[in-house]
Amino acid sequence: MTDYGEEQKNELEAIESIYPDSFTVFSQKPTCFTITVTSDAGENEETAEVTLKFTYVEKYPDEPPLWEIISLENLEDSYTEDILMLLKEQAEENLGMVMIFTLVTAVQEKLNEIIDQIKSRRDEEKQRKEREAEEAEKRAFQGTVVTIENFLSWKAKFEQEMAELKKKGQKEEEQSGKVKLTGKQLFETDHNLDTSDIQFLEDSGNSVEVDESLFQDMDDLDLDEDDPDFNPLDLCSDED
Numbered sequence: 001m002t003d004y005g006e007e008q009k010n011e012l013e014a015i016e017s018i019y020p021d022s023f024t025v026f027s028q029k030p031t032c033f034t035i036t037v038t039s040d041a042g043e044n045e046e047t048a049e050v051t052l053k054f055t056y057v058e059k060y061p062d063e064p065p066l067w068e069i070i071s072l073e074n075l076e077d078s079y080t081e082d083i084l085m086l087l088k089e090q091a092e093e094n095l096g097m098v099m100i101f102t103l104v105t106a107v108q109e110k111l112n113e114i115i116d117q118i119k120s121r122r123d124e125e126k127q128r129k130e131r132e133a134e135e136a137e138k139r140a141f142q143g144t145v146v147t148i149e150n151f152l153s154w155k156a157k158f159e160q161e162m163a164e165l166k167k168k169g170q171k172e173e174e175q176s177g178k179v180k181l182t183g184k185q186l187f188e189t190d191h192n193l194d195t196s197d198i199q200f201l202e203d204s205g206n207s208v209e210v211d212e213s214l215f216q217d218m219d220d221l222d223l224d225e226d227d228p229d230f231n232p233l234d235l236c237s238d239e240d
Contacts, residue, residue, distance in 0.1 A: 011098040031056040039111035049073035064091035
């Protein structure tokens, strides 16, 4: 007949010697204790930690102990279910044998895996950001590749912007009263232009100087106005 009390007592003494700094007994009847499990140090000496509470049942180790998670450190709550499932699997595999050390060791290995996963995710995120930065730098250096589609899109946008600027300029001119008029409109609206040439002549004294050397002496010309071939234009000479 199995002496469950003796087996439990012997295991408890062994556990206390293995985990002296993380083992705490809460009660003797039933035997209840906690063990804090810490992972190996990861990147930047980071560790994950979980505190487990075990309670012996009357027929332990032929029946699994009770367990629960008291606290997590540097771990997301989503890992709780994974750890509890791991404890269940290990307990079923080790029925009939004292198993606390086995359970704690399995949890510690799980924590090491989690730390590695965290480091791997961080490395992947770092590499992703580096790739994005490199791609952004390449795009900035190479510029945008011109295609028919993006050129037509740019052209349509440019023409729309130019039309809006022109419309805005016209509106501003109208609002400021400085509408640009055509030459005809200026002439029709400014009647001073009608008399500008006359005013110029009046200001100059109504005198016009004529260079008489440009004309020949009429007395020296042999003119026969009855001549059918006579043409007054012939009187003009290209010579000085």
